[in-house]
Amino acid sequence: MASPYRSALLVAGSYFSASVLWWLLTGRLLNTLFDDFAAIAHGQMVSGYVWAAVSALMLFVWRSRLLRLMGREYRARLANRERLNMAAAVFDSTLEGVLVTDANNVIVHVNRAFIDITGYGQDEVLGQNPSKFKSGRHDAAFYHRVYTQLNEQGQWRGEIWNRRKNGEIYPQWQTIRVVRDEFARITHYVAVFSDLSMAKRSEQELAHRDHYDALTELPNRALLQDRVEQGLRQAQSEKHGCTLLMIDLDYFQNINDSYGHGLGDRVLRAVAQRLSVPLSPSQTLARLGGDEFALFDEHCGQLAEAAALARRLLDQLVEPFELEGRSLFVSASIGISLFPNDASDAEQLLRNADSALFKAKQSGRAGYAFYTEALTAQAQQRLEIATELRRAIEQNELRVFYQPVVNLLTGGLAGVEALVRWQHPERGLVPPGEFIPVAEHSGLIADIDRWVLAEACRQRVRWIEAGWRDGFVAVNLSSRLFGRPEVECWVAQTLRETGLPPALLELEVTESAVMDDPDTALEQLHRLRALGLHLAIDDFGTGYSSLLRLKNLPVNKLKIDQGFVAGLPGDDSDAAIVRAVIVLARSMGMTVHAEGIEHPEQARFLLEHQCELGQGYGFSRPVPADQIELKGI
Ligand code: C2E
Ligand code: MG
Ligand code: MG
Numbered sequence: 001m002a003s004p005y006r007s008a009l010l011v012a013g014s015y016f017s018a019s020v021l022w023w024l025l026t027g028r029l030l031n032t033l034f035d036d037f038a039a040i041a042h043g044q045m046v047s048g049y050v051w052a053a054v055s056a057l058m059l060f061v062w063r064s065r066l067l068r069l070m071g072r073e074y075r076a077r078l079a080n081r082e083r084l085n086m087a088a089a090v091f092d093s094t095l096e097g098v099l100v101t102d103a104n105n106v107i108v109h110v111n112r113a114f115i116d117i118t119g120y121g122q123d124e125v126l127g128q129n130p131s132k133f134k135s136g137r138h139d140a141a142f143y144h145r146v147y148t149q150l151n152e153q154g155q156w157r158g159e160i161w162n163r164r165k166n167g168e169i170y171p172q173w174q175t176i177r178v179v180r181d182e183f184a185r186i187t188h189y190v191a192v193f194s195d196l197s198m199a200k201r202s203e204q205e206l207a208h209r210d211h212y213d214a215l216t217e218l219p220n221r222a223l224l225q226d227r228v229e230q231g232l233r234q235a236q237s238e239k240h241g242c243t244l245l246m247i248d249l250d251y252f253q254n255i256n257d258s259y260g261h262g263l264g265d266r267v268l269r270a271v272a273q274r275l276s277v278p279l280s281p282s283q284t285l286a287r288l289g290g291d292e293f294a295l296f297d298e299h300c301g302q303l304a305e306a307a308a309l310a311r312r313l314l315d316q317l318v319e320p321f322e323l324e325g326r327s328l329f330v331s332a333s334i335g336i337s338l339f340p341n342d343a344s345d346a347e348q349l350l351r352n353a354d355s356a357l358f359k360a361k362q363s364g365r366a367g368y369a370f371y372t373e374a375l376t377a378q379a380q381q382r383l384e385i386a387t388e389l390r391r392a393i394e395q396n397e398l399r400v401f402y403q404p405v406v407n408l409l410t411g412g413l414a415g416v417e418a419l420v421r422w423q424h425p426e427r428g429l430v431p432p433g434e435f436i437p438v439a440e441h442s443g444l445i446a447d448i449d450r451w452v453l454a455e456a457c458r459q460r461v462r463w464i465e466a467g468w469r470d471g472f473v474a475v476n477l478s479s480r481l482f483g484r485p486e487v488e489c490w491v492a493q494t495l496r497e498t499g500l501p502p503a504l505l506e507l508e509v510t511e512s513a514v515m516d517d518p519d520t521a522l523e524q525l526h527r528l529r530a531l532g533l534h535l536a537i538d539d540f541g542t543g544y545s546s547l548l549r550l551k552n553l554p555v556n557k558l559k560i561d562q563g564f565v566a567g568l569p570g571d572d573s574d575a576a577i578v579r580a581v582i583v584l585a586r587s588m589g590m591t592v593h594a595e596g597i598e599h600p601e602q603a604r605f606l607l608e609h610q611c612e613l614g615q616g617y618g619f620s621r622p623v624p625a626d627q628i629e630l631k632g633i
Contacts, residue, residue, distance in 0.1 A: 241301015
């Protein structure tokens with residue numbers, strides 16, 4: 001029976017018993033009293049009325065008391081039930097898991113969210129101990145701390161890892177409260193928890209995005225910097241060395257331009273995979289952006305070890321990449337910086353590896369270079385030279401020297417090559433090798449080449465006026481300028497302004513300038529050729545040439561680099577290369593021109609193998625224009 005009715009019956013019962021008792025007692029008492037009175041006043045009737053009135057009054061008072069009591073009790077119970085219903089609804093609909101244990105840590109209640117989060121059914125957990133959910137991630141000391149705080153402060157709050165029914169361990173944010181009765185005895189523990197695994201996952205995803213490159217999944221620059229900093233700190237305390245290798249793919253732009261960025265991205269992913277193959281736990285391979293990667297090795301402080309590591313990485317790229325039905329060859333240049341030899345902190349180590357990379361690129365690519373003290377000094381010197389060079393251009397300190405080019409068959413003057421010099425007020429005549437690279441780096445090269453071009457054209461016109469009608473003037477064009485659309489404009493404008501017949505002008509571009517970006521090169525070479533001038537590939541044999549592409553270029557001449565001429569005729573490999581280049585050039589209808597001829601035997605060998613033109617100290621050094629021998633022309 002419902003409890004409000006039971007208590008109402010109880011009250012009614014007691015009222016009834018009290019009334020009967022009252023009736024009996026008062027009736028008896030009054031009867032006795034009035035029996036005595038009756039004798040005196042014959043008032044039997046009076047005593048009956050009084051008793052009935054008092055009884056009715058008493059009945060009225062008790063009845064109203066009873067009703068009040070029953071009403072209050074009923075209302076309180078009704079409100080209580082409503083509260084309980086509400087609590088149960090909240091308890092069940094909350095997203096947080098709720099678990100209630102009794103004082104002995106026996107589970108007496110769990111809610112729906114608990115079942116959803118843990119995967120356990122109610123029957124599987126009621127009557128059990130919460131230690132059933134332990135993940136094994138926390139030690140005994142951790143649980144001891146939790147219970148101590150619960151006992152002392154009545155509450156504990158924090159992150160705790162538990163295990164789901166399927167065995168997965170996951171983080172919870174949990175609040176445990178102690179419930180005590182009116183005598184302060186513990187009756188229950190109530191734990192409310194939320195599942196943190198989703199939040200943690202997105203936190204991890206965000207952290208991943210911040211620290212990893214999306215394309216290759218390799219660590220990015222920020223993470224690399226972090227690892228380098230940590231690695232150096234450890235290396236310092238453990239007294240060992242570290243190495244940073246900066247890796248840059250050679251001519252990667254060609255792949256993007258020729259086959260599109262989609263394939264370019266696939267190549268980058270494939271490169272990342274190949275470079276990752278020999279990684280040890282002490283190594284971090286990162287992609288810094290574009291086609292630039294870096295490898296940090298926390299336990300490699302020796303020069304020879306670092307060189308071997310670089311070699312291994314380069315070897316990883318030797319095999320072609322088979323992608324989308326094509327075989328793509330990719331090589332890389334590597335700059336190496338060592339800690340503590342070259343740098344004392346992470347930033348410096350990265351910067352120096354970058355300088356070393358620049359050096360590797362300059363010295364022919366598909367190789368590696370170290371950062372050294374000398375390289376630092378060189379970098380500082382380069383800065384000073386750039387400042388001075390700017391002043392030199394303004395103050396007309398540049399000079400053009402000319403080196404004769406000889407027809408090897410006749411010995412006559414076939415043309416001249418214009419070579420720039422810097423007439424330094426203190427240092428005297430500075431050769432171009434000391435300032436052209438600086439000018440290329442600082443952007444001053446455009447001013448220099450434009451000036452040399454104009455000066456050489458003017459000089460050639462003067463020679464025409466002096467009677468030298470045939471014969472070219474060759475002008476060097478920096479690879480940095482090659483590909484710039486404004487170059488044709490300058491050249492056309494200079495030819496117009498100086499009045500030099502275009503056929504007497506020859507522009508020399510280096511092999512690497514053409515091969516760095518063959519498609520742009522091809523277009524530009526065609527536009528330059530359309531102006532009526534001649535084109536020559538300078539320093540041929542030093543760069544990375546695709547003979548197939550060379551065949552399609554509208555160039556008139558190949559200049560064999562002096563490095564191959566130097567070994568002639570004795571060095572077999574130099575002789576073989578020179579012979580091959582001559583055959584190749586002639587088969588493509590090009591003129592062959594050898595640089596750096598110092599001895600008559602070299603000239604003889606070249607002539608025998610049908611090289612038509614030659615230039616070198618053996619004939620003449622580069623000289624000022626007025627020293628060019630025009631006699632006999
Ligand atoms: P290059 O265009 O290959 O010029 C030939 C270089 O070889 C010249 O050095 C020349 O003096 C040197 N040479 C000629 N014959 C011999 C020889 O028999 N033996 C030896 N050992 N060397 C010989 P130079 O004048 O010092 O020029 C060096 C480089 O600087 C040039 O190489 C060219 O790449 C660059 N350069 C010179 N002038 C200019 C210019 O006006 N603009 C640009 N962009 N570069 C220039
Ligand atoms: Mg040249
Ligand atoms: Mg040359």
